[in-house]
Amino acid sequence: MALIVLAADKGAPGVTTAATALAAVWPRPVLLAECDPAGGDLAYRLPAASGGVLNPGRGLLTLGATARRGLEPAQIHQHTQKVVGGLDVLLGLMHGEQAAGLTWLWGPLGRSLAAIPNADVIADCGRLGAHPQLGDLIAEAEHVLLLTRATLDHVAHLRERLSITKAHGVVVIADPRNYRSSVDDVRRIVGQAVQYVHGLAYDPKGAELLRGQWGGRLDRSLLIRTARDLASRLAVGPR
Numbered sequence: 001m002a003l004i005v006l007a008a009d010k011g012a013p014g015v016t017t018a019a020t021a022l023a024a025v026w027p028r029p030v031l032l033a034e035c036d037p038a039g040g041d042l043a044y045r046l047p048a049a050s051g052g053v054l055n056p057g058r059g060l061l062t063l064g065a066t067a068r069r070g071l072e073p074a075q076i077h078q079h080t081q082k083v084v085g086g087l088d089v090l091l092g093l094m095h096g097e098q099a100a101g102l103t104w105l106w107g108p109l110g111r112s113l114a115a116i117p118n119a120d121v122i123a124d125c126g127r128l129g130a131h132p133q134l135g136d137l138i139a140e141a142e143h144v145l146l147l148t149r150a151t152l153d154h155v156a157h158l159r160e161r162l163s164i165t166k167a168h169g170v171v172v173i174a175d176p177r178n179y180r181s182s183v184d185d186v187r188r189i190v191g192q193a194v195q196y197v198h199g200l201a202y203d204p205k206g207a208e209l210l211r212g213q214w215g216g217r218l219d220r221s222l223l224i225r226t227a228r229d230l231a232s233r234l235a236v237g238p239r
Helices: 015-024 060-067 073-079 096-102 106-114 132-138 152-162 176-193 204-209 222-235
Strands: 003-008 030-034 088-090 120-127 143-149 169-174 196-201
Touching: 003 015, 003 106, 003 132, 015 030, 015 120, 015 204, 015 222, 060 073, 060 096, 060 106, 073 088, 073 106, 106 120, 106 132, 120 132, 143 152, 152 176, 169 176, 176 196, 196 222, 204 222
Parallel strands: 003 120, 003 143, 030 088, 030 120, 143 169, 169 196
Antiparallel strands: none
């Protein structure tokens, strides 16, 4: 099914939070894959479905150890774990130094993620630029979304990144107090370079709830409400 990549060019606009929120409300079966070569932190953010902790050593690192003999889509789920709420996750590397021995992995991983049967994949690819080989994974994606904050420096860097990166859309992490105007401003600036520009609420309280409380107050948070709108748009294609 579809591989959806989320990434950023500058700073920390919340790629991991956005990817997790999007996966939590995705309308079809989905796998959240942590594909940031700099290292991931989902293992320390999300509790396991059992109520315990996730195993940070099981995920992309163990997959890479077996994939040297070839990588097929069916192998992916042998290295995933379930978090609270029932979401399947493929945990990323524990630190950036591990990426040095896996430069060959990103292309085969992208092809396998894009070919997983009966599930979409949302891939958190972190910050672009430091690991050019990640482009081999991104090339396999049906949707590539670049995240940005609605500030002059972030949008300026975004425009430069759009000139050299295949991207289908932009997601603006916007303050709820001026949500629509922030999204509209970014759309006017970069709208011709991508197929669509959508928003996601900057909601620190919702992000904290996402770390363990699924349902209830989380469902009513601005983060989840805007993530649900974004997911519904992406799941049926750009508008």
